[in-house]
Amino acid sequence: MAISNLNQFLVQYFRAHQCDIIKNEDGVLVIQLTEEMDRTLMNRPFYWHYMKQMGQAGEPMQLTLVTNLKKEVEKGERIHFGSPRLQQIINHLKAKERFTKLYEQLPAVNRVALHPWLVVNMKLSYIGLQKKDELFSIGLNLVNGMMKTDMIDQLKHLHLQPAIPDFCYTISPLIMPGSGFKRIEKVLTTYIEEQDHSWAEATRKELLQEKELLQQFYDGQEDEDNQFEKELTQIIERYEPKITMNVTNGGMFYLAQ
């Protein structure tokens, strides 16, 4: 589910932020920004500050993005993976879309009970000589303790809405979200422990070698400003293998059984 069609991704992003798409042709997008998005993306705080001081509304800009890199265009920004603009949009998404609370949309016929699920998208980073990441989407039913992986792919098939649907009611959680989160962490920790960590072994070996070299280097040498300790700390920091867990985003989902 990584971004496969950048043009479509951008259209979706700007529409979700209430921007009009004026043109969408052959990989050229012209977008009428809203004031909020102008402030977010166009980096002109002075303009807006000045406009507010003058008591004027201000005019949000139009943005032309070119996703078709082969196309010859007069004006417009070329946007691709790695371009600063896409970086900015991605950072904006990651920073802002952290938490959610959503309900499954159901036809209003009879009363349906909705179960609370804690959904967490968690990124594991393995950091040694090199680094790699792994992303998990885990859902935990806070009533019966059922846990599901690839949760986001299952949610994709449902209709979700921000308010509770008519005739539906939610069941109170038996597991508190905080301890639910701990359960998820525990499962992931076990997963980590069960893996082969030859990458970490290799990193530790390198750490030992570097330490030995450093010792030899300072052996019998005057070390006035305690350079040895400093270097040692740096080497440990550089080579000690570690794994970090960072939540990309997550939230509460109320779903029918």
Add this chain to the structure above:
Amino acid sequence: MKNMKVLYDNKFMTGLEEAMKQDGPFSSWELFSMAYEAELTTMTSDFKGFLSLKYLPHMEFLSHQINAAQQVIENMNGRAILADEVGLGKTIEAGLILKEYMVRGVVKKALLLVPASLVNQWVQELNEKFHIPAIAHRKNYSWEQHNILVTSLDTAKKSPHQEQILEIDYDLVLVDEAHKIKNHKTKNYELVRALKKKYCLLLTATPVQNELIEIFNLVSILKPGHLGSYEAFVKRFGKDRSKLKENEYLKKLVKKVMVRHTRENTNMNPTKRHIETVWVTFSKEEKSFYEQLDTAIGSIATFAKLTLLREICSSREACYLSMSKMAEKNPELKDSFHPFIKQIEQLPAHAKAEQVVRLINQFPNEKVIIFTEYRASQLYLQWYLQQNGISSVPYRGGFNRGKKDWMRQLFENQVQVLIATEAGGEGINLQFCNRMINYDLPWNPMRLEQRIGRIHRFGQEKDVHIYNFAIKDTIEEHIMKLLYEKLGLFEQVIGRLDSILEVLNITDMEQEIEAIMKSSASTGEIKIKLDNLSSVIHHTAEFEQKVGEQYGNF
């Protein structure tokens, strides 16, 4: 595996609980799942491999550059000396390494220490070529606030900068022209050594210049102890840099932290270059004009006169334009210029331009690039070629991107000749053409190499032919014979000149020659001084070559 160090996320749950309490703000499903997609797209799912290339679709890297970057990341753990010969793209390699680390999310904070004169160039290249948001350090900027800062060693070691910089944990520190930190007794060295840094790149074209201990000092910044302790090293290898060649063990150790490519061991230029000097003789009228100009004008400075002499070797138009400008600025010159300006109008077609037409007509179906130093000559040539039924387009550094691309396209698809005044700047690639006329020679040989580099580059499939024009019995003959030919600059690749000039402490060849011209009273004096300059360069080159054989080719 047990006892793996795991760092948990202890912020998320508090944030979510707070949002639940306040009942918002919550993301819509659409944006929520887009953030997930974005994470999935930007994360790095494999230890190995080179991710940054797909982020830089606008760049064409040479294989040795990618190779160097990969080697530094995969085998050297991001601590290395980049020691490619000049012109092979150390900056590009460093940019690639930095980009890769940033894409993988392991470098956020970096400090780049480069010569003051190159700060802006570094900033520009990192931004344009790599989309790395680097900025130059300015007064009152905080070192803490900005992530990728470029500054000079001199600034960095001043108070209060030094104190602040030493407090920061850098993910990457880069030092360009790292031979400035080869002496361990200097403040520069102390500073770089004391910086808190995870990864470290030292760039230098001349890793060992004088003494073997220099390489020891550089390596000790990256990997203290890698070459043993200072005393042990001096005792074992002494200070003689020739030891590096003799000692296989030492060479191997150094190779572990140093990447060095030479022109010979990169397959950058698999095709040959054929270089030919084309001697042109002035017509009678031109010759007499040149001689009068050379002897008659007593009232203008030697250097201004030289400019005019150089220009008349290029075109009447170039010379005429300068004369009018000079006369405008200094009205007292008007009288002495008047007869020349009159005479210049009577001169026939320029001897060199005629030669250009003869040469091009030998290859009626081939593309040719002409380089000239003067815009006036560029216009004249375009007109003159057109008179002779040869189609051409102009090319200048001042054209905007769109126009440049357009001219390049016209040249590739429709016209026979491209007339350019400037080779530098962002490179246009003209590998589809393999003949170049240097209508007049630049005084700085490095610029000639840049010109040739437009066509003799990665992707050129044929041998290239370079024709260097010079007019007999003029200032051009001195430059050609005393500078280019004597130094053998056409046979050897000029890239090496850079490091030689550095040894001689000459920063700009063109300024050096200008200085000679300005300070000389006669043509004879110019000749002697030019000859001396060439001899010194030649001598140094031979010496460096000998030493280079001893430590080079890592």
